[in-house]
Amino acid sequence: MGKLYNIAFKGEVAEGFSVGDVRANFSERFSKPDDVIDQLFSGTAITLARNLQWEQANTAASNLQSLGALVYVLDEQGKVVEIPERRTANDSVGTDSGSAENPGTSTPDQNDNTNPYDLTATAKVRHLTRISDKRVIEAAPETDVRKTRLRYRFDTFMAKGGGSIFLAVTAVFVATFILIGVFTGAFMAQDLYSSAAYKVLAVLAGIAGIVMLSALIAFITTALNQRIVGLKRSRSKVIEDGHTLILGWNEQRIIETLRQLVIANEKEKDACVVVLADKDKQDMDDVLSLRLNDTAKSRIVTRSGDVTTLTDLDMVSLGSCGSVIILASCDDTDSAERKAASDAKAIQTVLATMGNENESDDFGVVVEIFNATHREIVRSSFPDHVITVNTSDILANLMVQASRSIGLSVVYNEILSFDGCQMYFCDAEWGDSTFGEIAYRFPDGVPMGIRNADGTIFMNPSSDQAMAPTDEVLILAEHDSTIEFMDEPVAAPAGHSLSGIRQERRVERELMIGWTVKSPAIIRKFADYIIDGSQIQVLLKSPTDQQVAEISAMNEALDSVEVGLIQKDCLSIEDLLSVKPFEYDNIIILAGTDSGETGVDAARVDAENIVALLLLHRIFSQYPTESGNTKLITEILHSQNDALVARAGTHDVIFS
Structure with missing residues (x-):
């Protein structure tokens, strides 16, 4: 007896064939179920037939190659044997741990020697080894490709938005309506003579039409709601100029x-x-x-x-x-x-x-x-x-300056807000005029300063300063439309003499209720105005360690002024009476908290400040003589509380 040979297959296909074609050829030729065919094309080496004579092996391999399969004939040592008319071959095919005489691991069928095309043995085969050489990637069947392409086109169409969905639902509804007409004779009426099957089909068609119509109505409703929401969340471009x-x-x-811009644009x-x-x-x-x-x-x-x-x-x-x-x-x-x-x-x-x-x-x-x-x-x-x-620095300066002169906050409010007069820059043909001369040539407006061509601004310049042709005047007027420079003066100045009496500076006592980020700036600004020996007391209910440290640091940094801490509750009239507020020259109530918390509730802070003002006003009414020179300056956060604060008896109000 001569040498025996085995036939192995790794799921590879010959040139000119696709995996789908070879699978179909195998299924038709050997009449095997799909799970067996799938196992053959799993990519691992499988023994299709074993212990064949050379003529049998050569014939079987040639027939399998005619089906498009790329098979290998192995000798007893597991080496690949060249077959006439083979297109390609590997040097060897990996086998399992079996001996050379039994390169496959599957048990051969008894009919393998007589019928090399019988694949019943494949139900018992095992994978020989994992291969690492180049494999042919299995292409999807043509029907699967068409389904995938149609699904992709449908998804792309539906992803275009509501219009595509509307067209799809409408098309299905129209198709259903046509089917109803076909099966029911174009109308649904009392039917006494049709068969039961026909009636059932007609009823189902009617129900389908109702369902599709409901879906169409639901879609239209949803689309309208989404459109309304989209309009509310408008992302359209703003077409404005000069805004x-x-x-x-x-x-x-x-x-x-x-609020200020609304007033400015009136x-x-x-x-x-x-x-x-x-x-x-x-x-x-x-x-x-x-x-x-x-x-x-x-x-x-x-x-x-x-x-x-x-x-x-x-x-x-x-x-x-x-x-x-x-x-x-x-x-x-x-x-x-x-x-x-x-x-x-x-x-x-x-x-x-x-x-x-x-x-x-x-x-x-x-x-x-x-x-x-x-x-x-x-x-x-x-x-x-x-x-x-930086609003903190600006407000700190305004509050200290307002405490030095009663009513100054009204002036600041008039100048800095758009409610009343505003500041504008005005240019005109000044000629040989001086700043003092042009002050009387505006029917509505008061010049406050000069802006040079390089942008430098001089506030309250000397009255004899000559006006350059490129200079602009900073003017306080009701509106820019009312500013007009006249050729001749509209008023003649009247001479007035000063009394020559100057108020003597004296030691002062200042009380600051509350603590905010502006407090250090306010204390430093006060120190610039008051003389040596003056006091600045900070009243807090529950000061934090950081606030205590900041107050102590301010006291050490300012040698000429004493900065101290009073731990009392400004909302308690007993605590306020104990500090004798009527003995202070200025009392500033800040819109802040003692605890140093962040995210201040503006409404609560304003309410507490108003209560503190009412308590102080009550105390001052009990000590009218002692409190005659005490000024109250209050910071509030909401401008709509202006009227309430004014009724509480404050002298000046600063809006934060």
């Missing part, structure tokens, strides 16, 4: 800012203010409608987006706006971490804003930044267009 753009959201700041025909913030548009509109009752002639447009993104800035027409206001994202009472994050966001917004070309030469940006170093960096980087402000 005021507010970037960022701080509820307290933005309400007061919008004489404008069609003024617009656009707000862009990283906040839901509907939420912004709800807050504005609740807290901003009357917008007069101003239109307020809100958009939701990222204030540092050029795309969103273009959405609100940054290039055509007249001015930009960048709000801080937190209050000055918040933690240092939140204020640092607010400064970082504000600087990013400035960079994004200045990186966009603006059509106006007078384009200006006002940004609120807490850190002094950050303010200087931004100011020096964009000196011509960006103005940085």
Whole structure:
């Protein structure tokens, strides 16, 4: 008996054949179930027949190759034997741990020697080994490819939006309606003569039509609701020119800012203010409608987006706006971490804003930044267009100056707000006039200073300072439309002599109720006005360790002024009486908390300040003589509480 050979198959196909074709040929030729065919094309070596004579092995291999299969004839040592007309072959095929005489691991069928095409033995085969050489990737059947392509096209069509869904539902509804007409004779009426099967089919067709019509109605309703929600969350481009753009959201700041802008735009025909913030548009509109009752002639447009993104800035027409206001994202009472994050966001917004070309030469940006170093960096980087402000420093100066002169807060409110007179820059043909002469040539307006061509501003210059042709006058007027420079004086000055009596400076006692981030600045400003030996007392109910340390540090830093801490409750009349408030020259009530908490509740703070004012007013009424020279200065957060504070008996009010 000669050598015996085995036939192995690894699921590979010959050139010119696809895996799908060979699978179909195997299934048709050998009539095997799909699980057997799948095992043959699993990619691992499987023995199809074993212990064949050379002629049998050669014939069987040739027949299998004619089906498109790439098979291997192995000798008793597991080596590949060349077969005539074979297209390709590997040097060897991995086998399992069996011996060379039995390269396969499957048990051969008894009929293997007589019928090499019998694949019943494949039900018992095991994988010989994992191969690492290049394999032919099985292609999906043509029917699967068509299904995948159709599914992809359908998904793409439906992903286009509501219009595609509407067309799809409408098409199904029309098709169902046609089927109803076909099966029911184009109408549904009483049917006494049709068969039961026909009636059942007609009823099912009618139900299908009702279901599809309901789906169509539901889709239309949902689409309309989504459209309405989309309109409320409008992302359309703002088509405005010369509008005021507010970037960022701080509820307290933005309400007061919008109130002033509404007043400023009262004489404008069609003024617009656009707000862009990283906040839901509907939420912004709800807050504005609740807290901003009357917008007069101003239109307020809100958009939701990222204030540092050029795309969103273009959405609100940054290039055509007249001015930009960048709000801080937190209050000055918040933690240092939140204020640092607010400064970082504000600087990013400035960079994004200045990186966009603006059509106006007078384009200006006002940004609120807490850190002094950050303010200087931004100011020096964009000196011509960006103005940085810190409300804490400004308010500290205003409160101290208001305490030095009763009624000064009214003057500041008139000048700094748009309710009344405002400050404008005016240029005209000055001729040979001096600053003192032009002061009487404005029917409505009071010159306050001069701005040179290089941007330098001189407040209250000398009356004999000559006006240059390029100079602009800083003037206080009711409106810019009422400013008119006359050729001749509209009034003649009258001479008045001063009394020559000057008030002598004396040792003072100041009482500051509450503690905020402005407190150190207020104390330092007071120290500049009062003489040596004066006292500044801070009244707190429950001071924190940090507040105690800050007060102690201020006392050590100011040699000429004594800074002390009084631990009392300003909402208790007994505690207030114990400190004898009528013996102080000035009492400043700050809008802050004793505990140093962040995120101050403005309504609660204003309410507590009003209660403290009422208690102090009651004490002063009991000691009218002693309290005759005591001045009350109050800081409030909501401007609508102005009337309440005035009734409480304060001398000056500062809005924070």
